Amino acid sequence: MAEPELSASFYGTAAGLYDLVATAPGVMSWRRRTVETLGVSAGDTVVEMGCGTGANMPFLREQVGSDGRVVGVDLVPAMLQEAQNRIERAGWKNVHVVEGDATQPPVDTADALVSTFVVGMLDDPAGATREWLDCVSPGGRVTLLNAGRSPRAVTAPLNLGLRLFVRVAAPGRRLSLTSPTRELERRWAEARDALFEAGIDQHEERLGLGLVPLMSVRVPE
Ligand SMILES: C[S@@+](CC[C@H](N)C(=O)[O-])C[C@H]1O[C@@H](n2cnc3c(N)ncnc32)[C@H](O)[C@@H]1O
Numbered sequence: 001m002a003e004p005e006l007s008a009s010f011y012g013t014a015a016g017l018y019d020l021v022a023t024a025p026g027v028m029s030w031r032r033r034t035v036e037t038l039g040v041s042a043g044d045t046v047v048e049m050g051c052g053t054g055a056n057m058p059f060l061r062e063q064v065g066s067d068g069r070v071v072g073v074d075l076v077p078a079m080l081q082e083a084q085n086r087i088e089r090a091g092w093k094n095v096h097v098v099e100g101d102a103t104q105p106p107v108d109t110a111d112a113l114v115s116t117f118v119v120g121m122l123d124d125p126a127g128a129t130r131e132w133l134d135c136v137s138p139g140g141r142v143t144l145l146n147a148g149r150s151p152r153a154v155t156a157p158l159n160l161g162l163r164l165f166v167r168v169a170a171p172g173r174r175l176s177l178t179s180p181t182r183e184l185e186r187r188w189a190e191a192r193d194a195l196f197e198a199g200i201d202q203h204e205e206r207l208g209l210g211l212v213p214l215m216s217v218r219v220p221e
Helices: 003-012 015-022 025-036 057-064 077-090 125-135 153-169 180-198
Strands: 045-049 069-074 095-099 110-116 136-145 200-207 212-218
Touching: 003 015, 003 077, 015 077, 025 057, 025 110, 025 136, 025 200, 025 212, 045 057, 045 125, 057 069, 057 077, 057 095, 069 077, 077 095, 110 125, 125 136, 125 180, 136 180, 180 212
Parallel strands: 045 069, 045 110, 069 095, 110 136
Antiparallel strands: 136 212, 200 212
């Protein structure tokens, strides 16, 4: 099955459960940090690719304020419905969701772009990353976040836990013979090459005891 169909069948039935995990307090602290690295100002437009249930939206909305705009793109209607519920509960008038394939962006102008826990799922992460860079105005930032094994020796048990989690939680990986974490890291590395080839002011850090790498660049003027 190709990646979009895998996502649709997996997240289509697990959106509510996913949201519980996605909004756990530790995870929300990674989201806050991710949004900080975008360097967004009040009034800006930020696009989120693969926005899922909209767990980043509170932080994005806080940064753009009431005069800016947040647009979340996702393939899976059940995930977008959770995001839309979040938007309505909060009463945000300037936060919107769009159903579409993030690898062929249905939006083309943004002051910043973010994508969390998505590039590891894409068949062509480098191609998608290049498309995303093209969506952002010169001077704007693109930040990506994902999961991967921690390079810290003391976190070896966590790496095993991550491997089990990815095997259970990532669409299409349960029966895969390839190590799911190695595959995630290969895709992350491809996205990183594309991001760092085109972007300046490159920034990298690891959150979550090293298990959650973040990378961010600025689109050249
Ligand atoms: C692991 S979830 C992450 C959701 C959200 N970004 C977060 O941080 O909680 C992956 C999301 O990416 C979406 N997705 C995967 N491939 C996609 C694609 N090609 N276009 C749009 N969304 C996609 C899935 O539907 C799912 O909502």
